[in-house]
Amino acid sequence: MIELENVSYGYGGQTLFSHISLTLAPGSFHFLTGPSGAGKTTLLRLCYADLRANKGKVRVFGQDAGALNRDEVAMSRRRIGVVHQDCQFLDHLSIAENIALPLTVSGRGHEAAQNLHELLNWVGLGPQANQRPPELSGGERQRAALARAVIVSPDVIIADEPTGNVDWEMSQRLLSLLIELNKMGKTILIATHDLAMIRAAKSDISARVLRLKDGQLVQAGAEL
Amino acid sequence: MRALLELMLGDPQADRAVPQTGMTVRLTVFVAAVMAFLAVITLAVSFTTNRVASLWAADLAQSATLRLPADPATADALLLSALDVLETTPGVTRVRALSQDEQQALLEPWFGPDLPLDALPVPQLIEIVTDGDDYDVEGLRARLSAQVPGAILDDHTAWRAPLLDAAARVRLIGWSVIVLIGATVAAMITLAAQAALAGNARIIAVLRLVGAKDAYIARAFVRRFTLRAAGGALVGVLIGLGVVSLMPQGDATSSLLLGVGFEGAEWVWPLLIPVLAAIVAFFATRAAAFRRLREQT
Known part of the structure; x- marks a missing residue:
């Protein structure tokens, strides 16, 4: 699905990480941990071709991400659902319209009516469908971001600190949604600080935990 | 043709993805209206000058004077x-x-x-x-x-030639002004479109995150600016025609200031101004949008 081969990235003369290799196989579940500033978000952005590696090769669905033009990047994004920590909504649209946005921009807006109701209920946001994003709580926004990420039935879901702004109960709910998606065959990559969430997930599924520290990506140790 | 049809029909959902920004709306409509108004006045003066000069020249061409x-x-x-x-x-x-x-x-x-x-x-x-x-x-x-x-035969060539020459120059100046007006509209709309694109950088980032292609993002801006320019130009043309109709009317052969306006097929030109404004806005916004989106990668 997504493959990083000896990838290095840095900016302003500073190397963030170097010679990192990672393969996200179909149906796999990965957690990415590490201290703040280690480059977790950057690594995720490389995975969905939002950044280009300084060195090494990133392959997205078999294609060299560095050689993709902007339209090809857009097409690859339609196969990758991204959940940001700050959700990134269009505040002038309703939650329903925001969730349907990936379908709208890909010319499949007519499909939204069928999927939207089911999806809103799946993430428990049926009553909030017509509210604007600023009117929702942090947890509700995260669930809406997850719904938006999956509405086009992507092959890969990449989530950056999806539980960063929510309480324990909500983080468990989000995690269970992600596990459900993984059981449906979706490839999941989550960057998180939340070790408790990782432990909870590992009791339910076979997840690989990676740690990004001092510019290197390693398998997480026995602390998990 | 398909692109034009899609542009005119639009996609309500796509239109809603980019919010209306008040300043650029007002600026585009105002500039288009003012420029269309000036274009109407310029066309009226240019056509009238040409018409009067042609009438005078035709009269002179069909007469001569013999001096004994x-x-x-x-x-x-x-x-x-x-x-x-x-x-x-x-x-x-x-x-x-x-x-x-x-x-x-x-x-x-x-x-x-x-x-x-x-x-x-x-x-x-x-x-x-x-x-x-x-x-x-x-x-x-x-x-x-x-x-x-x-006997000296004066066939009025000495009078007619400079008159026709002057009329041709007025016509040339008129068309030059129209071209300048078009260029000004294009420049102003480019600036307004760039401002709108810069002001919506976050929205563009979100649209890209969910898989929007550049053409989709650009279309939302292009359609909006094209319709604004056409609407503003239509208002400007109507005001311009109103002002022209208030000009004193009379026999244009006796005075250039009488009979300023349009006749016959000349009416097509002011009616084309909103269409031309839309075409200028379409290409100006499209070029600005794609340039900006390239830079925003």
């Missing part, structure tokens, strides 16, 4: 000879010797009403009207020099 030497001893004989030559010249449809009163009226603006015409050696003038087809001015000139010595 002011010698009282030979005046009557020369007049008879001249009339004889003129009346037998192909293409000359009417010949008339000006009366003494008419000649006095012509000189009055320079010498006053009390001019003693009898006491002055004033040349006899003959007005000639031609049909323009069979009329051979050089042939007539040759016959006159042989049969009416000292």
Whole structure:
């Protein structure tokens, strides 16, 4: 699905990480941990071709991400659902319209009516469908971001600190949604600080935990 | 064609993805309206000048004046000879010797009403009207020099040429102004579109995150600016036509300031202005959008 081969990235003369290799196989579940500033978000952005590696090769669905033009990047994004920590909504649209946005921009807006109701209920946001994003709580926004990420039935879901702004109960709910998606065959990559969430997930599924520290990506140790 | 149709029909959901930004809306509509208004006035003046100059030139082209030497001893004989030559010249449809009163009226603006015409050696003038087809001015000139010595034929070329030249220049200036107006509209809309794109950088980032192609993002801006420019230009054209209709009307052949406006097929041009404004806005916004999106990668 997504493959990083000896990838290095840095900016302003500073190397963030170097010679990192990672393969996200179909149906796999990965957690990415590490201290703040280690480059977790950057690594995720490389995975969905939002950044280009300084060195090494990133392959997205078999294609060299560095050689993709902007339209090809857009097409690859339609196969990758991204959940940001700050959700990134269009505040002038309703939650329903925001969730349907990936379908709208890909010319499949007519499909939204069928999927939207089911999806809103799946993430428990049926009553909030017509509210604007600023009117929702942090947890509700995260669930809406997850719904938006999956509405086009992507092959890969990449989530950056999806539980960063929510309480324990909500983080468990989000995690269970992600596990459900993984059981449906979706490839999941989550960057998180939340070790408790990782432990909870590992009791339910076979997840690989990676740690990004001092510019290197390693398998997480026995602390998990 | 398909792109144009899609642009006109639009996609309500796509339109909603980019919020309306008040400042650029007002700026685009205002600039388009003002420029369309100026274009209407320029066109009206240009067409009127051209029309009047053409009328004057046509009148002059179909007439000539023969001036006979002011010698009282030979005046009557020369007049008879001249009339004889003129009346037998192909293409000359009417010949008339000006009366003494008419000649006095012509000189009055320079010498006053009390001019003693009898006491002055004033040349006899003959007005000639031609049909323009069979009329051979050089042939007539040759016959006159042989049969009416000292007669001078003025075919008004000296007057007509600068008049036509001036009209052509006014027309050229008019079209240059229209081109400048078009360029100004394009520049202003480019600036407004760039401001709108810069102001919506976060929205563009979100649209890209969910898989929007550049063409999709650009289309939302292009459609909006095209419709705004067309709407603003329509308002400007209506105001311009209203102002033109308030201009004093009269016989345009007597004064350039009378009869400023449009006639016949000329009406097509002001009606085309909103369409042209839309076309200018379409290409200006499209170029600005794609450039900005390239830079925002």
